[in-house]
Every structure is written in structure tokens, then in C-alpha cells.
Amino acid sequence: MWALDRPWRPGTRPLLADTPTRLLVALAGAVAAGLLLADRIPLPPGALRVVGVAAGQGALLATALAWAGCRTRSGVVAIVLLVAAAVATTLDPAGALGYLLVPLWVAWLARSGRLAALGLAGAVPGRAVLAAVLLGAFLGGHLLVSASLTLGVRLRAGRGGLVLAALAYDVGANVLAAECFFRGALFNRAQRRWSFATGLLLATAAYVVRYLLDPLLPKSVEWIVGAAFYLTLLSAGNCWLFWWSGSLVPGGVAALLFFAAYRLLGTGA
Amino acid sequence: MTRALAAAAALTLAVVTTLIVQAGGDPASALRHVYLLPVVALALAFGGLGGALSAGATLVLYASVVLPAIERSGLTPETIEGLVTFALVAGVGALGGTLTTRARRQRARYETILAVQRALAGVTLLEAALRSVRAVLIDRLGAADVGLVVRDGEREVAAAAERVVAGSVADRVLTGGAAVFVPDTGDGSRPRRVFATPLVVAGQPIGVLAVERVGELGGEERAAVEALGAHVAVALENARLTSRARRFADELERQVANATRHLEELDRAKSVFVAVASHELRTPLTALQGFSEILAARSLAPEEVRRMAGIMGAEAARLGRIVSDLLDLSRLERGLAPTLHRTPVAVEAALAATANLFRRGAVDTLVVDCASALPPVDADPDALERILANLVSNAVKYSPPDSEVRLCARRAGAMVEIEVLDRGAGIPDEARERIFEPYYRAPDVGAVRGTGLGLAVVKALVDAHGGTIRVESAVGAGTRVTFSLPAVS
Structure with missing residues (x-):
């Protein structure tokens, strides 16, 4: 038994241990530089979006990878792929398919066993995936119904290419980075340090704040309240799925289904 | 049964929402009170989790009625009724579930104490007592593992491990006398919590109760484990004393048997000795008596007289040695060393x-x-x-x-x-x-x-x-x- 036959030292690692500080500072510097330049010189269209995607999603993903024990250059590779995909998307919406390279890179890291700390190792329980599908479908369906009832939002029609591009972005950047950081890294560390409830509250609060600060979110009270409502439920559900299954995949599935419903609305992306 | 109840509750929520929507989506509809039924039922059946989930599901469904009404008409008496129903459902779900969970935990605690007492009934060996209590606690506490260590004099008896490793959680609790909580042992996809509490009897730590669980082991449960530890400590102390008394009794019985056997052997040997010593004393005495009678009754040649005197002297010397040995033995048995002139x-x-x-x-x-x-x-x-x-x-x-x-x-x-x-x-x-x-x-x-x-x-x-x-x-x-x-x- 561990408590009897294994030596133990009191004390725990800091919550933010292994954070790639220099990389995050560099990304913050890039954002600041982009904003400064945008005020002084005309930038190419979509340049700020490229910087924002690289800094926002890249910072989350690189931090998650570093917390899992990967070297900083693994995060740098992910950021480079994100930048490339964002640049390609500015040139042509089909370039968003480039975002799919990021999950491939993460899958390669996971296959070599380096992302076990993020819940990306071993088999994925089928029941957890089924529960994730139900959760994502319920929240997504509820969003579609509520949005159409309260805000009069209609589904996108005849713009399948944009929806697919947004879905590729979600798969390779938005959902992947958020689930890796807020669930695999932050919630996982917090629940191991304190408790499930504390981890859930911390991860959910950070998750909601991240999306409320997202410049792409419509700045109306209804959208902000709705985002807080659905993202809180999604985050809580995904934390439970992660705790229950020990895998990050079910939460990713639920989030993808929810964001797929979100992309069907005539806003976002 | 529980699945059927959950399904019935979900169905009720869906039906009530559908009926309210079909009736015009009035937030103050009397049907809204039916929401309380599945919430109360699930809170009573599944405790805090059931209450929270059912209340959450109700809020999500009822929101599709209340929020559009607020969007349309603002805060009217009807929409306020709807918001009050929100609060009522959430409160009933949370409170009912929490109280149910607490009551169940309390009952489980008493049942565990009873099970421990039953497990120890009739057990006389401390090792067996620890094994029995460990099996009961693993089952009752839903633990991945339970460890028990009890000090019995100079030795430490442990269940769940060969021995207590220096620097381990159990060792630190034994030496420090304070409970230790480790939120995660660090191995496994889910947190493996460890809580170890000292077993205290009359103010003295006599051992450690350690519980390992995959998942949650909250403050309330840790307090319950500490309280349980107090009961287990008393029960194990009784088992330890019984075990020690049994060992003493066995040892005493063995020593008495050995002493009895030794005394019987000594008694037998003394009986044999008396017979042998009588014979050994009689032999030279017979020779001395016989030769002295011959010397007294007959006139013998000087050479023959000298030969007989020599024999009598040798026999007398032998008799003297035997008597000396007996005297020395007598001193030895009285614990006295032989007197020496060195x-x-x-x-x-x-x-x-x-x-x-x-x-x-x-x-x-x-x-x-x-x-x-x-x-x-x-x-x-x-x-x-x-x-x-x-x-x-x-x-x-x-x-x-x-x-x-x-x-x-x-x-x-x-x-x-x-x-x-x-x-x-x-x-x-x-x-x-x-x-x-x-x-x-x-x-x-x-x-x-x-x-x-x-x-x-x-x-x-x-x-x-x-x-x-x-x-x-x-x-x-x-x-x-x-x-x-x-x-x-």
C-alpha cells in the first residue's frame, strides 16, 4: 500500500510549475507589437487575426504541452502550425484545413506517451464518448432552440464552406487548445492539488473568462449571458467527463458538437 | 430501480416543459410546481449529485420558457414567478440532496462501526483482527486500499504491507501523531487521495489508519474517517490486549509445562540417584565390614594383612570421594560455590x-x-x-x-x-x-x-x-x- 511502503515528502509543486514563461512573454510581445503597428501603419488584412490566433490559442496549447512535461519546442511547433494555418485561412477559407495539422502534431506527441498527464494516453472509454455526445448534442440543441427563440437568430444557409472552415478552426485550434489547457492541464492539476469541486470552479471560471475576452464574441448582453451560461455548463460537464473517464477525448467531442451548433448560427467565426 | 427512477424523472421534466410550452409558455403556469416532484425524488434517491443534476436539468428546460418571456415582456409578475421557481427548484434540489447525503453518510458511519465490532468478535490474534477490520473498511469506505498499523510493545503489526517504510505517510503519522492528507499520490489518470489518521487510545497513538481512494475524499469524509479511527482504535486496542493476554497465557502454559517436565525429570533422577548412591555407599562399606571382620576373627600373615588394609584404605578413599561429592552437590544446590584454598x-x-x-x-x-x-x-x-x-x-x-x-x-x-x-x-x-x-x-x-x-x-x-x-x-x-x-x- 502506497501510504505504508512508499516514502513521501510533505509539500506540493506550485500550481504554475513548468509554465513556459519566456515563450508566453514572447507571444505577449508579438501581440503588443501587432497592436502598436496597427495604429501606425496599414497592416495586411487578417494580420491581427493571425497574431491573435498564434498568441491566444498558441499560448494555451504551448502551456498545456509544457505542463504535461513536453519541451518548449513542442509548443513552438504547435504555434508555428497555428500561424501557418491562420495565414493560409486569410488567403483562402480552404486554408483553414491547415488547422488540422495541429491535432495531428498533438496526436503524434500523445502516441509517444508524452501527453499522458493531459489525459491523452490509453484507451478512450466508449461510454464516456457516448455521454459526451449526449452532452454536446443537448447543449448544442438547446443553444439552437434558445437562440432562435430569444434572439431571433437563424441558421446559416448556403454557406457550408464557411461553416466547415470554422469547424476546422475549432478542431485544430479553439477546442483543442481550450480542452488541453482548461481540462487536461488546469483542471487536472487543480483537482489533484485540491478537490474536484475546486478544480471545476477554477477551470470553469478561467474557461468562461477566456471566451468572454474573445474579440470574436458578439458584444451584446444577451450573447455574453448566453455564452457564460452555456460555457459554464459545457465546462462543468467536460470536467466531469475528464474526471470520470481519465481521458480528454470525450470532453473534446462534447465541445466540438456544441461549437458545431454555435457555428451553425449566423454569427461567430 | 434507480435507472427507472432517473428515466421517469427525465420524462416528467420533458413532459412538463412540453405541456407548459404548448399551453402558451406562461412562466407562472401551475404546472411549473410539478418540476419539484422529480427534483425531490432524485435528491432523495441519489443525494447531492441527484439533487444538483435534476435541479440543473430543470433550470435548463424551464429557462426556455422563462427567458423568452423576460425577453418579450421584461420583469412582470409572471416572469418573477418563473424566477422564484428557478430559485425554489435549485434550493430544494441542493438542500434535499445535501441532507440526504449527510443522513446516508451518518448511517453508513454507524454501520461501519458495527461491522468493525462484528469483525473483531471472537478474533484473538492481532494480525487476524487487522485483516478483518481492513476488509470491512475497504468495503464500507469504498476505498481502493486501507492500511492499518498497530504498535504492540516493541513490534509494529501492519495490514496491507510487510512493514512500515521509514518516511512513508504512515510512518510520519506514527511519529508525528497528527493526521496527514495527500491529495494525490501522482500515479494514475485520476487523483488517488490518501488520508492517514492516528489511532489514539488514552491520549497515546497506538497505530495508524490509512485510507486510499481513487476520486474524492473531501473534508467531511476525512473527518468521518478520523471519527471512525477513534472507534477502530478502541476496538483494536481491545483486540491487541486480548491477543497479548492470549500470548502471555500460552507462554505461561508452555513455561509451566517445561518446569513441570523438568521437575518430573529431576524427581525421577533423584529417585534413581538414591538407589545408585545407596548401592555405591554400600559397596565400600560391605568391603570394609567384611575385611575388618576377617582381620578380627583370623590370624593372618603380615603380607595378607597389608593387602587387606590396602583394599580397605582404597574403599575408604572411594567412600570419602562419594561423600565429598555429595557435600559439594549440597552446596551447589544451595547456590554456594565450593570452598577453595588456592x-x-x-x-x-x-x-x-x-x-x-x-x-x-x-x-x-x-x-x-x-x-x-x-x-x-x-x-x-x-x-x-x-x-x-x-x-x-x-x-x-x-x-x-x-x-x-x-x-x-x-x-x-x-x-x-x-x-x-x-x-x-x-x-x-x-x-x-x-x-x-x-x-x-x-x-x-x-x-x-x-x-x-x-x-x-x-x-x-x-x-x-x-x-x-x-x-x-x-x-x-x-x-x-x-x-x-x-x-x-
Whole structure:
């Protein structure tokens, strides 16, 4: 038994241990530089979006990878792929398919066993995936119904290419980075340090704040309240799925289904 | 049953929402009160989690009625009714679930204490008690593992591990006396919590109760484990005392049995001794009586008179040795050491005198072999003579006629070692361990005469000189008795 036959030292690692500080500072510097330049010189269209995607999603993903024990250059590779995909998307919406390279890179890291700390190792329980599908479908369906009832939002029609591009972005950047950081890294560390409830509250609060600060979110009270409502439920559900299954995949599935419903609305992306 | 209840509750929520929407989506519809039924049912059935989930599901469904109404009409009495229903459902779900969970935990705690008491009933060994309690606690606490350690005097009895490793959680609790909580052991996809609490009886820590669980082990549950630990400590202390009493009883029984057996053997040996000693005393007395009567009744030639006087003197000397042995034994049994008058004694001369005493016939089978420049020993001359006489007497008695008996002496540091070596029958291993006991005679001595006192007296005399004595023997090959006495420096 561990408590009897294994030596133990009191004390725990800091919550933010292994954070790639220099990389995050560099990304913050890039954002600041982009904003400064945008005020002084005309930038190419979509340049700020490229910087924002690289800094926002890249910072989350690189931090998650570093917390899992990967070297900083693994995060740098992910950021480079994100930048490339964002640049390609500015040139042509089909370039968003480039975002799919990021999950491939993460899958390669996971296959070599380096992302076990993020819940990306071993088999994925089928029941957890089924529960994730139900959760994502319920929240997504509820969003579609509520949005159409309260805000009069209609589904996108005849713009399948944009929806697919947004879905590729979600798969390779938005959902992947958020689930890796807020669930695999932050919630996982917090629940191991304190408790499930504390981890859930911390991860959910950070998750909601991240999306409320997202410049792409419509700045109306209804959208902000709705985002807080659905993202809180999604985050809580995904934390439970992660705790229950020990895998990050079910939460990713639920989030993808929810964001797929979100992309069907005539806003976002 | 639980699945059916959950399904019925979900169906009820969906049906009520559908009916309210179909009736115009009035937030103040009387049907909204039906939401409380599945919430209360699930809170009572599944506790806090059931209450929270059912309340959450209700809020999500009812929101599709209330929020559009607020969007359309603002805060009207109807929409406020809807918001109050929100609060009521959430409160009922949370409160009902929490109270149910607490009541269940309390009941589970009492049931666990009862199960522990049952597990310990009739268990007399501490190890078995720990195993039983551990099995009960793993089952009752839903733990991945439970460890129990109890101090029993100098030893530590542990269940779930061979021993307590230094620096482990259990070791720290034992030494520090305070409970320790480890939120995660660090291995596994889900957190593995560990909580270890001291088992305290009368203010003294007697052991540790450690619980490992995959998942949550919250503050309330840790407090419950601490409270449970107090009960387990008392129960285990009782088991420990019972176990110790049983061990003492077993040990006492064993010692009494050994002592009884020893006394019986001693009694038997004394009975044999009385018979043998009577015979040994009677033999020289008979000789003295017979020869004295002959001398008194007949006129014999001077040579014959001298021969008979010699025999009478030898028999008297033998009688004197037996009496001396008996007196020495009497002193030994009273815990007194033999009285010694120590003086430097030449070893070679003492060996030669003893050898001459036992030489008989034309063949000289007694060989004296002393190292050169041997120092004298610091000994009582009479005691040394009796030691040698006893050893040589035994060697001669138990050796075949004409076989050689050697008396050797050599220096060994500050001592002089004297050795009596024969090529007789030898002594069996089981008898060799007991030959220095008073009254003991080896079982296969046959018709050889003896009281069983000689070697006991020899050992007492050697010990009184501060020397040592040892016996090496092989059955059929002979015996070597070596004793040492302090040399005069």
C-alpha cells in the first residue's frame, strides 16, 4: 500500500510549475507589437487575426504541452502550425484545413506517451464518448432552440464552406487548445492539488473568462449571458467527463458538437 | 430501480416543459410546481449529485420558457414567478440532496462501526483482527486500499504491507501523531487521495489508519474517517490486549509445562540417584565390614594383612570421594560455590599422581603428555585432584580394557588447558548437552557404576576456579574433555 511502503515528502509543486514563461512573454510581445503597428501603419488584412490566433490559442496549447512535461519546442511547433494555418485561412477559407495539422502534431506527441498527464494516453472509454455526445448534442440543441427563440437568430444557409472552415478552426485550434489547457492541464492539476469541486470552479471560471475576452464574441448582453451560461455548463460537464473517464477525448467531442451548433448560427467565426 | 427512477424523472421534466410550452409558455403556469416532484425524488434517491443534476436539468428546460418571456415582456409578475421557481427548484434540489447525503453518510458511519465490532468478535490474534477490520473498511469506505498499523510493545503489526517504510505517510503519522492528507499520490489518470489518521487510545497513538481512494475524499469524509479511527482504535486496542493476554497465557502454559517436565525429570533422577548412591555407599562399606571382620576373627600373615588394609584404605578413599561429592552437590544446590584454598600447583605432577592412582596391571594404558616449561596453575590441590580423578575415572570406566587414555596439558594464553582423551564408546549428542547436570547419567551406560554427580561437581569446581570446560565426543570413537585453569604468571 502506497501510504505504508512508499516514502513521501510533505509539500506540493506550485500550481504554475513548468509554465513556459519566456515563450508566453514572447507571444505577449508579438501581440503588443501587432497592436502598436496597427495604429501606425496599414497592416495586411487578417494580420491581427493571425497574431491573435498564434498568441491566444498558441499560448494555451504551448502551456498545456509544457505542463504535461513536453519541451518548449513542442509548443513552438504547435504555434508555428497555428500561424501557418491562420495565414493560409486569410488567403483562402480552404486554408483553414491547415488547422488540422495541429491535432495531428498533438496526436503524434500523445502516441509517444508524452501527453499522458493531459489525459491523452490509453484507451478512450466508449461510454464516456457516448455521454459526451449526449452532452454536446443537448447543449448544442438547446443553444439552437434558445437562440432562435430569444434572439431571433437563424441558421446559416448556403454557406457550408464557411461553416466547415470554422469547424476546422475549432478542431485544430479553439477546442483543442481550450480542452488541453482548461481540462487536461488546469483542471487536472487543480483537482489533484485540491478537490474536484475546486478544480471545476477554477477551470470553469478561467474557461468562461477566456471566451468572454474573445474579440470574436458578439458584444451584446444577451450573447455574453448566453455564452457564460452555456460555457459554464459545457465546462462543468467536460470536467466531469475528464474526471470520470481519465481521458480528454470525450470532453473534446462534447465541445466540438456544441461549437458545431454555435457555428451553425449566423454569427461567430 | 434507480435507472427507472432517473428515466421517469427525465420524462416528467420533458413532459412538463412540453405541456407548459404548448399551453402558451406562461412562466407562472401551475404546472411549473410539478418540476419539484422529480427534483425531490432524485435528491432523495441519489443525494447531492441527484439533487444538483435534476435541479440543473430543470433550470435548463424551464429557462426556455422563462427567458423568452423576460425577453418579450421584461420583469412582470409572471416572469418573477418563473424566477422564484428557478430559485425554489435549485434550493430544494441542493438542500434535499445535501441532507440526504449527510443522513446516508451518518448511517453508513454507524454501520461501519458495527461491522468493525462484528469483525473483531471472537478474533484473538492481532494480525487476524487487522485483516478483518481492513476488509470491512475497504468495503464500507469504498476505498481502493486501507492500511492499518498497530504498535504492540516493541513490534509494529501492519495490514496491507510487510512493514512500515521509514518516511512513508504512515510512518510520519506514527511519529508525528497528527493526521496527514495527500491529495494525490501522482500515479494514475485520476487523483488517488490518501488520508492517514492516528489511532489514539488514552491520549497515546497506538497505530495508524490509512485510507486510499481513487476520486474524492473531501473534508467531511476525512473527518468521518478520523471519527471512525477513534472507534477502530478502541476496538483494536481491545483486540491487541486480548491477543497479548492470549500470548502471555500460552507462554505461561508452555513455561509451566517445561518446569513441570523438568521437575518430573529431576524427581525421577533423584529417585534413581538414591538407589545408585545407596548401592555405591554400600559397596565400600560391605568391603570394609567384611575385611575388618576377617582381620578380627583370623590370624593372618603380615603380607595378607597389608593387602587387606590396602583394599580397605582404597574403599575408604572411594567412600570419602562419594561423600565429598555429595557435600559439594549440597552446596551447589544451595547456590554456594565450593570452598577453595588456592596455591600454585604443578600440573605435570598432578597428572602423574592421578595416572598412578588409576594404573593397574602390567600394561600401562595411561599416558601423560605435558608441554615443556608448563607454568603451575593457581588452583586448590584437592579440588584439582578431584577434577582429574573424576575425569580419569570416567575415561577408564567407559573405555575398553587396554585402550589408551591420554592426559595432556598445554599453555593457552593466561590459562593452562588440561585434556583427558579416551577411545571409549563416546557420548551421544543428546546426552552430551546434559552430562553436567546433577544426577544425570547417559541412558546407555549399561552396568558401569556411577552416581551421576561426578561431572556436575567437576564443572562446579572448574567454574569456581574461573576456568572453562568443554566436551567433544563421537559415538564409537571416544571422548575428549578439556578444561582450563588460570596459570600462575
